[in-house]
Amino acid sequence: MIFLDAVHVKIRDGKIANRPIYLALAVTVEGTRDILGLWAGDGGEGAKFWLQVLTELKNRGVADACMVVCDGLKGLPDAIGEVWPEAVVQTCVIHLLRASCRYAGRQHWDAIAKALRPVYTAPTEAAARARFTEFVEPGATGIRRSSGCGSRRGRSSCRCWPRFRSYGASR
Numbered sequence: 001m002i003f004l005d006a007v008h009v010k011i012r013d014g015k016i017a018n019r020p021i022y023l024a025l026a027v028t029v030e031g032t033r034d035i036l037g038l039w040a041g042d043g044g045e046g047a048k049f050w051l052q053v054l055t056e057l058k059n060r061g062v063a064d065a066c067m068v069v070c071d072g073l074k075g076l077p078d079a080i081g082e083v084w085p086e087a088v089v090q091t092c093v094i095h096l097l098r099a100s101c102r103y104a105g106r107q108h109w110d111a112i113a114k115a116l117r118p119v120y121t122a123p124t125e126a127a128a129r130a131r132f133t134e135f136v137e138p139g140a141t142g143i144r145r146s147s148g149c150g151s152r153r154g155r156s157s158c159r160c161w162p163r164f165r166s167y168g169a170s171r
Contacts, residue, residue: 001027002062004050004070005092006041022049024057036062047075054083071095093120 006020024036036057041049050073065087068080077089100116101109115135122128 001067001069002036002057002065003027003092004053004068004076011040022053024053026062036060047073047079050076051079051082054079058083072099096120 003025004023006022008018008020010016011019020041022039022041026034026036028034037053039053065080065084067088067090068084069090069092070076070080072091072095080087080089097113097116097120101112104112118131119128119135122131
């Protein structure tokens with residue numbers, strides 16, 4: 001299993017600037033963790049950059065990856081599939097939570113994270129779907145919603161409804 005992400009740090013190079021440090025971390029079959037590499041970037045995180053990193057890792061001897069865990073960067077699953085066609089790509093739980101919280105005010109983030117925890121920790125897909133159905137029920141998170149998902153115009157025009165519907169949940 002390989003984890004890919006970027007961390008932004010302050011670097012002093014004549015002046016202090018925020019720069020991304022890209023990280024590739026592997027967890028082996030035996031359960032040990034290995035840092036595959038750190039790369040200092042000079043711009044935004046992009047699928048093209050990650051394709052170069054993944055190609056470098058393959059050339060250095062990472063012949064195959066069973067699962068790659070990453071953020072929801074557009075184009076990254078295609079880059080992973082190009083280097084390791086059999087790898088399963090999964091979005092990191094933290095990034096999924098952050099994406100879910102984008103649809104709510106900051107004061108509700110803790111309640112949403114607490115309500116989604118049973119979904120992400122469910123032992124099976126069926127259990128996760130059942131927990132998610134409970135989550136989307138009105139009042140399940142303790143957050144008052146007007147007309148469905150928080151939209152005043154109803155769920156057909158709500159920005160988060162297509163995302164909820166795509167998980168197979170129904171109201």
